[in-house]
Each structure stands twice: as C-alpha cells, then as structure tokens.
Amino acid sequence: MKKNTYDMGDIDVAWCPGCGNYSIIKSLKHALVELGIPPKDLVIVSGIGQAAKIPHYFKTHFFNGLHGRALPPATAIKAVNPQLTVIAESGDGDMYGEGGNHFVHAIRRNPDITNIIHNNMIYGLTKGQASPTSQFGFKTPVQTKGVILEPFNPLTLAISQNASFVARAFAGDVEETKEIIKKAIQHKGYALVDIFQPCVTFNKVNTFKWFKDNTAYVDDSYDPGDRKAAFEKALETHPLPLGVIYTSPKKNTYEQNTGLYVKDKNPLVFRNQKRSQKLLQLINRF
C-alpha cells in the first residue's frame, strides 16, 4: 500500500499552522498504511471541533456527526458491519465533556473500535475556554480566576470500568504515536488512545515543551495486564505516563455479545433476510 493512500491532495485545511493535529493525522495515516487497511474498509466517525474535522482530510468513509456523539454511531456501524475498521475520533471537549456519558457506556459495551482523542486541555474552535482535562487553576476568558474543577482523567476512568485497551500518546512523537495507534487498531475490543497535543493558539501553559518535560513512556518491564498497577500508573502526574497503560485480556466484543455473528459471519447489513415464514409462525402464537 502506498504511503499516500489516505491523502486528499491539495485541500484547504482548517487547522492552525503548527497545530498538533497535523502530527496526529500523519501518525494515523501511517499506522493504517502499515497495517494494510484500505480506505474502503475504514470508517472514521467524528463529532464537532477542530479535531473532529479529521475525516475531511482523509480518503475514507466517514460519518462526521454531532458534537459529543461519535461513539454511539461508531458502535452501531461496527455492530451491523463488523468487516469495517471503525475509528471514533474527536477532541477532549467532544469525547469527555459533551459525550462523557457515551464514553462511559462505550467502554461497558466494548465494541471493536478505536477511540482516538486529541487532548489539548482546551477548547480551540470556541476560542479558548476550559476543557474537561484543563488543569486546576488554568485561566481562560471564562474561567477568569482559574479552573475550579478537578481535571478529568480518562485513563483511570477507563481502567476503573475495565476498558479493554487504554493508552496515551503524545502528538509530538509521531513514530511512537503511530505504534500505539497500530496496537489499538489491532486490539479486539474498545481501544482508548488519549493523545496529548499542544494548542499553539490558545493554550500557552501546556505547550510542546511542557508536554516534553511532564511526560514519560512506561518502560519495557511495565505489565499492562495488571489492572491495579495500571490504575496506579494512570494516577501518576509527575510525569504523566505515556504508552499502553492497560489491556484487559479475553473480553468479548459487543458484536460478539449480540450473538448475531455466531452462525453467520456475514455482516447484518448484507444478509437478505426472508422473514415471511418467521412472522407467520410468530403471529400464530398470539
């Protein structure tokens, strides 16, 4: 597969120059090419925000839905056609704020999808308000005296709900991020990839340098299969951990649990169901 398989060519991109989104899209495209997933087998589902514009800069099937609502359609698309690779991708405000409830329940359902969150700890498209992951005391035009809410920790939340794959990456490390995304896509089940990303326009605190100074990859001896240790790792803030933090072994996916693919592997949407006889049998019971 060609390295530029997913590229759109010369198009107008709405991201600011120097935005971390450019690195993330590069990591993602390279990951997909290296995994040999063709565009016609991939669906990117996104919400609203700057990160959520990603499918427009991609040669792929896409469902760019509503703010905060990427996970429900992504879950459903995978359920009716498991042959598709499904990625739900948006920013921290979209996935953890507006869509927080879906985030919790997508983990519980465990669909075989990859959930990528561009986490820049701020709202970009609405011009610089706090996001769920903004740090305590972070000042904005709205949070004038600083954020007074505890920052949202997606990793501990996901591990507490026994998410089947939990990872964190840093957009500045294109290669490492690509490798983490590859593992997430290959993982059978719900895979969370929270990607730290500087917002060059609005977040003057959590900059490229800040992330470099305040993050560290887990080392080779780290065992992501130990849930309690993973939870402790995810609680760490100095430095913030990067890498695959937790994987839950042998969880069935949502699609498997529907029971609809036990006898018939054919996606639900391609089955030509003949229901007349079944309906007749059913109504005769009434």
Place this chain on the structure above:
Amino acid sequence: MNLNQNKIKDISIVICGAAGQGIKTVENLLVHNFNNSGYHVFSTKEYMSRVRGGTNSVSIRVSSQKVAALKNHIDILLPLHSKALNHLEKRISSETIVIGDREKICKECPPQVKKFIDTPLADMAEDIGGKIFINIIAAGIITGVLRFNLDQIKKDVKDFFSQKEKQIVERNIQAVSQGYSYGKDFSDKQDISFDLKPSSDIKKQVLINGAEAVGFGALAGGCDFLSSYPMSPSTGVLVFISQHAHEFEVVAEQAEDEISAINMALGASYAGARSLVTTSGGGFALMGEGISLAGMIETPIVVHVAQRPGPATGLPTRTEQGDLELVMHTGHGEFPRVILAPGKLEDAFSLTQKAFDLADKYQIPVFILTDQFFMDSYTNIPAPDFQSIQIKKHIIKTQKDYKRSLITRDGISPRGIPGYGEGLVGVDSDEHDEYSHITEDLDLRTKMVEKRLKKMEKIKGDAIPPELIGPKNYKNLIMGWGSTFYVIKEALEILKLKKTAFLHFKQVFPLPNETKTYLKKADQIVMAENNATSQFGKLIKLETGIEINKKILKYSGLAFSVEEMAEKINHLLKQEE
C-alpha cells in the same frame, strides 16, 4: 335483571384494584377466552405511575361486532380492593353488576350500586390453597355469568399456566371451575341473558396490542437495528422487538440515553441497516439534535413516538395527543419529514412497515405517532398478510467517484453504504459538498438546501389519503387523527346522523392533497383531538387556510369514551342535523 334491555350487543367488564393485585392476569385470561370463544374483544387500561399499590383499572369489551373504543358504562365490575368503587363511581350505574365480598369491598357502597353478587372470594380461595386464587375464581365467575363455555375457560387457564407445575395448573382449573358455577348459578337465578353471537372469523384472528402491532410492522418492514431508552408508554415496542431480536437477527440495544439511541440508530442506518427508535415526548425532546442530523445527512430513520401528557414528566402512564407539534417541529433547520398516526392496529402494522420504505426511499426521518391508549389497548384483528411483504432496499453499489450527496433533479442522492462497491461514503452534519465534505461555499449551500427540500414534492405524492366514513354527500364533517378512530366511528354509529361523515387522517404530515377538497365540501367541521389546543386543527389552518372553530378536546390524561364523544358531537351538531 336483564343486561340486554337496550339490545346491547356488547358487554363492558371492568376489573379494578391495586398494582400488584393481578389485574393483568385476569385481563389476559379473559381477553384470550373471549377471543378463543369467537367474540370481538377490546381491552384498555388506565393505571398509576407506580409498581405496587394505587388504583388501576382495566376495561374489557366483549362483543358480536368490532369494537375498539373505551366505553364509560360498566355491565360487570370486579373490584379487587375497597377503593375501587369510589375510583369508578362516575362509571357505575344501577345496571352494573358488582362481583365481590361485600363486607370487604363495599362497606359504604355508592348509592347507585344495586346489583351485587356477594361472593366470599377470599374464603373460596383459601379453600383451594390461598388468596392467590382470588383472581382466577373471579375470572370464572365472569365467564359463568356470561354463560360462556366452561371447557374453553378451563383450557385457557391450562394454557395460561402451561409453564407452571402440574399441581398449580390443577388448582387454577379448580378455581376457575368453582367461580364459573357460582357465576352461572347467579345468572340462572336472576335470569340474566345476553345477545352475543360468536363469529367463526374470530378464530382466524390474532389478539394483539398497539405496541405489538408497531413491533410486527417494524419486523415486517425489515427493521434490523433498534436502539432506545425505556420510557412509558413506548417501552412495549422495545420489549417486543428485544424478545424476538435473535430470531429475526436484529441488534436491539438499550442505550444509555435517548441521545445515544438516536445517534446509534443513525450510525447503523448509515452503514445500511433499517433503524428504529421508540420513545415518548420527553425522550424524543432529547433526540431533537439527532433528528436534525438525520435531515442533514439524509440518512433514513423511523421514530416511534408514543405520546403521554406533558409538559415535562406530566402523567407518565396516561394518554394524550399532545406531541404532534413537537414531532412536526423537532430538529433545527429545514428538512422534509413524514408523520404517520395509526388509528387501527391494522394501520399500526402496515404504516410502520411502510415507514421503513418511505424513510429509505427519501432518506428522511419518518415518525409513527401513537399514544398510551393505543399502545396498551388489545383487540383482535385479522392476521396481517406477511406473504406479500417485499422489502425494497434503496441502496446502490457505489462506483469509484461516488458522491453521497449528489445533487439530482428530484433531490434524492443514490444511497451507497460503506463496504458495498468501490466508492467512499461520507456524511457530514456540517453543510457539505456532493462528497459530503465540509464547505462554506454559500452558493453550494443554497443548492444543497434546495436539494434536500426538493424531495418534499415526491413525498407529497406518496401521501396516504384520509379515510372517509359515512355519507359522501355530507353536510357535517367530524375530523380526527391517530388513536381516536374507533371512538369517533362508534359515537357516530350511535348517533345515526344522516348528513354527518367522519374523516380520519393516518398521515398527518405532509397533509394528503385531497384534504382541502374534503373540508370545502362541509358546511360544518368539528375537530376532535385528545389535547388542549387542537394541534391538528392548527396544522390544517396552516396548510389549507381553513379554520376549524368547533372542537372537541380532552386533556385529562384519559382517552375519550364513546358516550362522551357521542354527547359532544350531538351537542355541537344539534342545530345542524
């Protein structure tokens, strides 16, 4: 004592008690017995929003002719607790036969109670094995009073308890038999007789409720994805399809909230499924943005809204036709939609089935608008014709340069789905170009708005005409929509007005083309609706310019009874006929 003084060809039976006292068991047993005995049967319930206690009632009608409306009059009443008689005071007359232990049920009986079958129900039940048998004895008494076939009710009891141990089945048969002879003795002594004739057609019919009719319609319409959040009175559809999901290969998901439900359903539909959500007013309000998304991404969706009285939580277990305007206007922006409102169970089946086809054909949201009365009412209908069902999928195999939002002459872009063909399929909630990529090209925006709205022309051509009942050369026209079909029809049958017809709408939006012609022919028009502001009347005014001043409106949370509908029509038309 003769129940048949006015040659009534149907009998009205009411069972009233607390939630948890087994009203449903008696209802279930009796309606099946009446159905199996070859009678037309109808039952409807009114109940409180609680799991145990309170006062609920079930009204059952058994008849030689088709009846499917609430009747106020009660011929036979079975009160299961002491508050029942007060609860139903307005419906009890001197003709009402009350069955029960007078000491317990009716220490201070309402003065109009004249006919009491004083029955030691509790003692009889204890003799058989416990209080649990009270309901079955009572069901036996009712069938005995009616002098129905003893073997049939014994068989029905056996079938009803078929999952239970043999000993339990036998005791229940004993209970129903004892009740039966008690009731028959009473009937013989008091010389009670009925003018009911069984019909051989009924045996071929099926006894279902509104929720099941919508559910059957959905399965027949090819529904293979359902996501919903439980909410009275719409939950019956979720339950019905979930129970048959495996058999019919349906993904049936209880979502974390209504917002998730509608977005899931749209995702599934985008990928090629036929999606349904079922909800009620409050839950539907949460789906508003999703409905708008369906309009923008031109992705088919069928939404069943079972109405209950609002605003807000309102009366969760009661009925109203109060959400027509909500369903009309939900979703910001401008886009086409269709709203269907069944009046008969047969319509609920066929319209729900059709809704999936319309949604797919035009890539729009299609709404099925019912209400609590409709959802929870049982009646027997001819079994739907499943053999002729053909599901036409409006999906194409995509080519390489496929454009999901292609601008076409009729506004309908050929619908591709991911993984079928060489093309890439995109949808976007932002304004978009023909590939569905985000755009702020305002000329393109104008074209896209026109493209989406253009579909309305063909949609209007597909509108289901209203049903006219009564004389074609009417002077007066009674109008109704949705669940009021049978109550208006029966009221007019009672009144026997020669110049009055009934026009019933099962498609309320867009209005069928012939609407104005029907209205213009009438000298007097009366609109009957189960709401406070005549929402359909307002829609008629908006679309036809004709203002309907005579209105019959009810918004107490209960459905119209036949008697009150007849009285109100008579009052409004007295001068004209």
